[in-house]
Amino acid sequence: MQATLTSKTALTAEHIKLFINLLGENYVLFDQESLHDYGHDQTEHLLFLPEVVLKPRTTEEISEIMKICNANGIPVTPRGGGTGLSGGALPHLGGVVLSTERLNTILSIDEKNLQVTTEPGVITEVLQETVKEKGLFYPPDPSSKGSCFIGGNIAENSGGPKAVKYGVVKDYVLNLEVVLPTGDVIWTGANVLKNSTGYNLTQLVVGSEGTLGIVTKIVLKLIPLPKYDLLMLVPFTSLEKAGEAVSAIFRAGFTPSALELVEYDALKITAAMVDSTAVQVTDDTAAHLIIEVDGNHMDALMSEMESISELLTQFDCGEVYFADDAQQKAELWKLRRRAAEAVKLQGYTIEEDTVVPRAELPKLIRGVKELGRQYDFHAVCYGHAGDGNLHIRIKKEGLQNSQDDPQMVQCLRALFELVKNLGGTISGEHGIGLVQKGYMDIVFSNTQLQIMRDIKKVFDPNNILNAGKIF
Amino acid sequence: MQATLTSKTALTAEHIKLFINLLGENYVLFDQESLHDYGHDQTEHLLFLPEVVLKPRTTEEISEIMKICNANGIPVTPRGGGTGLSGGALPHLGGVVLSTERLNTILSIDEKNLQVTTEPGVITEVLQETVKEKGLFYPPDPSSKGSCFIGGNIAENSGGPKAVKYGVVKDYVLNLEVVLPTGDVIWTGANVLKNSTGYNLTQLVVGSEGTLGIVTKIVLKLIPLPKYDLLMLVPFTSLEKAGEAVSAIFRAGFTPSALELVEYDALKITAAMVDSTAVQVTDDTAAHLIIEVDGNHMDALMSEMESISELLTQFDCGEVYFADDAQQKAELWKLRRRAAEAVKLQGYTIEEDTVVPRAELPKLIRGVKELGRQYDFHAVCYGHAGDGNLHIRIKKEGLQNSQDDPQMVQCLRALFELVKNLGGTISGEHGIGLVQKGYMDIVFSNTQLQIMRDIKKVFDPNNILNAGKIF
Numbered sequence: 001m002q003a004t005l006t007s008k009t010a011l012t013a014e015h016i017k018l019f020i021n022l023l024g025e026n027y028v029l030f031d032q033e034s035l036h037d038y039g040h041d042q043t044e045h046l047l048f049l050p051e052v053v054l055k056p057r058t059t060e061e062i063s064e065i066m067k068i069c070n071a072n073g074i075p076v077t078p079r080g081g082g083t084g085l086s087g088g089a090l091p092h093l094g095g096v097v098l099s100t101e102r103l104n105t106i107l108s109i110d111e112k113n114l115q116v117t118t119e120p121g122v123i124t125e126v127l128q129e130t131v132k133e134k135g136l137f138y139p140p141d142p143s144s145k146g147s148c149f150i151g152g153n154i155a156e157n158s159g160g161p162k163a164v165k166y167g168v169v170k171d172y173v174l175n176l177e178v179v180l181p182t183g184d185v186i187w188t189g190a191n192v193l194k195n196s197t198g199y200n201l202t203q204l205v206v207g208s209e210g211t212l213g214i215v216t217k218i219v220l221k222l223i224p225l226p227k228y229d230l231l232m233l234v235p236f237t238s239l240e241k242a243g244e245a246v247s248a249i250f251r252a253g254f255t256p257s258a259l260e261l262v263e264y265d266a267l268k269i270t271a272a273m274v275d276s277t278a279v280q281v282t283d284d285t286a287a288h289l290i291i292e293v294d295g296n297h298m299d300a301l302m303s304e305m306e307s308i309s310e311l312l313t314q315f316d317c318g319e320v321y322f323a324d325d326a327q328q329k330a331e332l333w334k335l336r337r338r339a340a341e342a343v344k345l346q347g348y349t350i351e352e353d354t355v356v357p358r359a360e361l362p363k364l365i366r367g368v369k370e371l372g373r374q375y376d377f378h379a380v381c382y383g384h385a386g387d388g389n390l391h392i393r394i395k396k397e398g399l400q401n402s403q404d405d406p407q408m409v410q411c412l413r414a415l416f417e418l419v420k421n422l423g424g425t426i427s428g429e430h431g432i433g434l435v436q437k438g439y440m441d442i443v444f445s446n447t448q449l450q451i452m453r454d455i456k457k458v459f460d461p462n463n464i465l466n467a468g469k470i471f
Numbered sequence: 472m473q474a475t476l477t478s479k480t481a482l483t484a485e486h487i488k489l490f491i492n493l494l495g496e497n498y499v500l501f502d503q504e505s506l507h508d509y510g511h512d513q514t515e516h517l518l519f520l521p522e523v524v525l526k527p528r529t530t531e532e533i534s535e536i537m538k539i540c541n542a543n544g545i546p547v548t549p550r551g552g553g554t555g556l557s558g559g560a561l562p563h564l565g566g567v568v569l570s571t572e573r574l575n576t577i578l579s580i581d582e583k584n585l586q587v588t589t590e591p592g593v594i595t596e597v598l599q600e601t602v603k604e605k606g607l608f609y610p611p612d613p614s615s616k617g618s619c620f621i622g623g624n625i626a627e628n629s630g631g632p633k634a635v636k637y638g639v640v641k642d643y644v645l646n647l648e649v650v651l652p653t654g655d656v657i658w659t660g661a662n663v664l665k666n667s668t669g670y671n672l673t674q675l676v677v678g679s680e681g682t683l684g685i686v687t688k689i690v691l692k693l694i695p696l697p698k699y700d701l702l703m704l705v706p707f708t709s710l711e712k713a714g715e716a717v718s719a720i721f722r723a724g725f726t727p728s729a730l731e732l733v734e735y736d737a738l739k740i741t742a743a744m745v746d747s748t749a750v751q752v753t754d755d756t757a758a759h760l761i762i763e764v765d766g767n768h769m770d771a772l773m774s775e776m777e778s779i780s781e782l783l784t785q786f787d788c789g790e791v792y793f794a795d796d797a798q799q800k801a802e803l804w805k806l807r808r809r810a811a812e813a814v815k816l817q818g819y820t821i822e823e824d825t826v827v828p829r830a831e832l833p834k835l836i837r838g839v840k841e842l843g844r845q846y847d848f849h850a851v852c853y854g855h856a857g858d859g860n861l862h863i864r865i866k867k868e869g870l871q872n873s874q875d876d877p878q879m880v881q882c883l884r885a886l887f888e889l890v891k892n893l894g895g896t897i898s899g900e901h902g903i904g905l906v907q908k909g910y911m912d913i914v915f916s917n918t919q920l921q922i923m924r925d926i927k928k929v930f931d932p933n934n935i936l937n938a939g940k941i942f
Contacts (some may be wrong), residue, residue, distance in 0.1 A: 006579070011608065057913060069569035079775075098599070099633075103510050108828075111722065111830055112718055112722065112828075112830035113718070113830045113831075114721055114722075115828065149731070155669055157665075157667045157671075159665050163664075163665060168665055169563070170674070171642060171900070184918045185924070186918050187919075188873075188918065190826075190829065190894065190895060190921075191827070191894045191895075192635060192825050192826045192828060192858075192859060192860075192895050192896055192899065193628050193635075193826070193858045193859060194605055194628075194639055194855070194858045194859075194860050194899035195632075195678075195826065195896055195899065196627055196628045196629075196678050196898045196899060196900050197896045197897045197898045197907075197911075198903060198915060198923050198942065199675060199678070199679055199683075199917075199923045199926055200641070200674050200677065200678055200679075201919070201942075203641070203671050203675070203924070204670060204671060206671065206904065207666075207667050207671055208670055208671075212670075223726065224724035224726060225724075227724075227760060240694070247583055247584070250585055250695065251582065251583065253586075253695035253696075253698075253767070254695070255694065255695060294773075296724070296771070297768060297770070297771035297774070299768070299770065299771075300766075300767070300768035300770075300771045304767075334528060353667075355661075355663045355665050355666065356663065357581070357583075357663060357665070358583075358584055359581075359584045359587065359660055384665070385811075386663045386665075387665050388584075388663060388664060388665075389663075389664075389665050423662045424661060424662075424663055425660070425663055425668045426491070426663035426668045427666070427668045428663065428665035429665055429667050431667045432667070432668055432669060434839060440669065443661065444669060445667060447651070447655045447657050448658075448672070449658070449669075449670075451672065451929060452670045454929040455670055455926060455929055458922060458929065459922070459924040469667055470670075471669065471715075
């Protein structure tokens, strides 16, 4: 119990005893290895040790924990799968990490109303596969879907490739059970598809990055699973032309179920890592678009894919590669989904999650490259081009964290200024968390930020829950 | 200026002078006729006279008005098209009615990014038709679309028939310019399709019924206009069977672009009012479903309609009527859209806007009929069955307003208790406003209501903007 005795917060050995009484000693961890395990997520190379890790099983236990922490001013950082890219789950103030990993049950699938009720610690892909067995579809699918938790997706308002047709997490959340920082438990809405009954507390909690409450039950809307999909990979000799093609597809009246962009370098690095030969990457390729359409009528999909292919010839695209079967599709998606991991291993440790109106993508890409020359860094871009959501992975010699280097901070300010001038904003799906909060003044006025701070106070008067995140 | 001298609020002749200096005397009205015109909306038979009606033209003017009212504690009720059904625009405290009718310009249509930026005083149908000319589609289409304002739609989070496939207003709002009660002007977000940057102020303002700020600019997402649609009308001998059929359609994997239910009485009354012979209404019909599918591939749509028709035969439906051309479709939609007006003229003056998970519709309908017998009223039901959103129009001899009669209040409490027990809530698309606020305790705890009140305080510390609405 030594760790807690040197506490930098109000946490004491007495509180630890209370937690052990509440949860049992197996679920109250404060050995160094555990503190280390729960001290980082996927954000750059950042580590902040908590003082204790709590693993409650129920809403009631979480409520009790919050009452203790609220009464004693102990910081609490909620944590899902630990796959976050903005540091939302980093316990930078020490105190308690509250892991939702044991709230991992899918509570019910309502096939009559196309709804699922789940606990937050269920892995997103597990949820998707489970409802798929019933012919149902929960579309939001972040790249980390094999390890991230649905609760974390709610916290960050995650997106993923399907968002371009099907929307993001917020578009599927009907109702949430939330433990407030005071320990009170509320539902945010009702299990209905339309709701004009009071302020939309559901949408306020979605994307609030675990700062307003701890989500303990989630009711999601499901839709019928489309019967068919088609997938193709299209190479472009120019990154900007690829960006222009994205906008043209929508202007021509098509709504693909995925429209992803992957820059040449990112694809090459990822193909090498996953040892894939599915795609021949050649040096005259600058970027690829991955385009998927889905629906219930194969003829219609074939016709759409043909029309899109034809349209793309106006943008200097190379030979289109159609994924012929499930295996080829899986291979292509693997290349896209593992890009972040692959380029991170190659030293691209800093990731930004910019989003602009989609027609502004070419300008954003041009701007990123220009900043790279100016500030002497390498960048690879990939992401959800159909939504204008571009992930920018940055590699700079000797630099692991964006916050350690004043020049990198200056560079990121320039990047976000550009994004703002293009009508965009800082984060499309990763959240602000810890690493982007220093840039919020670029996109928000004091008045806006003060409203957010005051809303935080309404939920968390003692500022104990994930304090110091977002703003 | 006599009217203002007998003011029951802090409004004085001096303030009126300030308003005239600001707006010009043409846009500051306080004659009895104007006060009467702006003293009611479409909610039951309710009239509350304001003390002055202001018609600003710009954000800046609205900001100045709010500064004056905020400094002096003068109640302000914002007003759009005056088509509201819950009393959100009723100036029940007197003071200022602030009409947005002169902010009626569509500012820009961004065809590259599929967005429109508009002022709030544009009529919804005008907006829809204008973007349609560019091949673009703004789906939310309340029945009042020919006279309601897009700003009012934002305030109430309106829906309409297309919501079942395309979502409600909140699903299309990307960004809002809002004048706060203090006179400060903010934008709530950014013009992007995905956004995880701070709390979702946009979604907090949508559906807040003009209590948090006055929306002065609106950025909406648009989608490509589907090329084709097909429409059919299906009679059922049992209202409950019609309700069961609704749920079955979705469970079979179909997503119609509209799925409306109209009870026999409502259709008959409406057909008589609009002098339509399009539909043969016979006494063995209990209700109709109006079913629309849309998309870009006619073959696929034909096949879907056939499959749906076949499915419906399991629910004792009568002969299906297909609308063959644009005129027949328009005729059918007219019957649906004018139902509220028609039955209101027949004395059905009280309208509720219940919403339940869609498979619970038969139970809700059964419950309404039972309540009718118990409390001695007639009810006709119609609405957006695909969303579980049922409008219930009530006619009781000698009663024009739901609030005037303790027995009706008791009856509505029973109705909303039923709705809650079915997993539903009070309002799906009309808002709470003035007439439903007495029932909020049925669906929300004190904790939830207190959070909403505290959020209201964050935006409106002096409680001057549409005070006394919702809660």
